[in-house]
Amino acid sequence: MRWATYFAVCMSVISVGLALGVTLPLVSLRLEGWGYGQFAIGVMAAMPAVGVLFGASLAGRLAAWIGTPRLMRLCLLAGALSVVLLALLPSYPLWLLLRLLIGVVLTVVFILGESWINQLAVEQWRGRLVALYGTGYALSQLSGPLLLGLLGTADDVGFWTGACLLVGGSLLLLGRDGAPSVEAHGNAWRDLIRFSRRMPAVAWAVVLFAAFEAMILTLLPIYGLRQGFSQETALLMASVVVVGDAVLQLPVGWLADRVPRQSLFRTCGVALLVSSLGMPVLLQTPLIWPLLVLFGASAGGLFTLSLILIGERFRDDALVRANAHVAQLWGIGCLLGPLTTGAASQWLSSHALPLVMALGAAGFVFLAWQRAAIGGPAEAMD
Known part of the structure; x- marks a missing residue:
């Protein structure tokens, strides 16, 4: 190497x-x-x-x-x-x-x-x-x-x-x-649709993580402020999520080389679902801090494992095309995540941010347990 x-x-x-x-x-x-x-x-x-x-x-x-x-x-x-x-x-x-x-x-x-x-x-x-x-x-x-x-x-x-x-x-x-x-x-949209149908869990994981990353530094501090926290504490909450995302990716990668990757992929989705649902419940308790670490780590794990699963299935031109589709899905997530959460925060619930993430995580969990959710080995991008 x-x-x-x-x-x-x-x-x-x-x-x-x-x-x-x-x-x-x-x-x-x-x-x-x-x-x-x-x-x-x-x-x-x-x-x-x-x-x-x-x-x-x-x-x-x-x-x-x-x-x-x-x-x-x-x-x-x-x-x-x-x-x-x-x-x-x-x-x-x-x-x-x-x-x-x-x-x-x-x-x-x-x-x-x-x-x-x-x-x-x-x-x-x-x-x-x-x-x-x-x-x-x-x-x-x-x-x-x-x-x-x-x-x-x-x-x-x-x-x-x-x-x-x-x-x-x-x-x-x-x-x-x-x-x-x-x-x-040219990576036309029909190719993106074909990729998403071939690897639906991976495609949704990328959209979900992009929405997560777009919201954490912009909307999570506002969520904390509206729940009664000081500005310093609200910013600290966002930092803890980012640290959880960053620091725990190496353990996720280490596990990905030792346990079945699809099982680990599903586990990250379940952890994201649980941590998202737990946030409104534990928000005013000391347990919110380890929960925020789990929240960031599980979301980041979905993206890291998406790249790993793509890398083991594609090579050369097919690999570049797959990563181009990841970028397209990323852009979609970055646009839709803040818009959806902002609208839900204004008109539906003050806890919209964790609830929107929970809904997205539930969709991932559903997809991840379907057959051929991440495609077969050594797929070709035809």
Whole structure:
């Protein structure tokens, strides 16, 4: 196995998480300082999710034309340029376009980077290697806002730091090989439907985790505030969930190399269902803290295991196409999760966030116990 290449690709993708963790909060804070309302900030926050859908449709076609390593380097540099322009051109309409571009190019990096990691991973280590990447990326997202706090938000140092991180990620890929070979394809929606029918539990797990991640840092603190917690405690609740997601992925990956992966997949779904239903019941008790850790770990486990299960079934072009579909499903989850939860919070229940997650987890549990829920071995993407 090419260990140096594996770590280089991991660090390259992780640099994206750290750059986003620095720049995304800075954009929101800058818009708030300019006097924009929550809706305008929300529209800005949604632009990368829209870019995900475009990037997923372009990744395979561009990789076949340019080559995976070169395309990843170019996209990282394009992302760096977009972040630099955020600092140089403070304009809301222009920022919308730049955020859309960032979503497109960095989605290509995620699709190709995760495919490359899975292509390199040897089967007996696949669970741990994919989980190590997932842990690193989650920690990078958690560290981004902390780094921004050290850099400060009064000037544009955060933007320049994010750009430097992306340039550094591009340099890490120089001279690396072992990337999956790719054929030109556009990942049409009918192909996504075919993939979702072939692996329904995996498809729903990706949508569910994307919705989870989109809601935790934006809606969970608000949920805590409305349940009577202080702002500090509400933010701490969100941090505990993210830490649970990040820290416990390595144990999940270790187990994935030792126990039947489909059984572990189902167990994570049940744990997410139980922790979601338990949140309103235990919210005002000390037990809420270990429950939040379980909540984050089980949701993160679903995504980590989805990547593992895809990696053991697909290779080369089929692997890139499968990861492109994961990105499409991710974009759908990022768009639908906050919208559904926000509407339910306003019109149905103050506990909408955990109840929506419980409903999604129940749907996953149902799918995971169906026959052929994750597809057969060594599937081909025809």
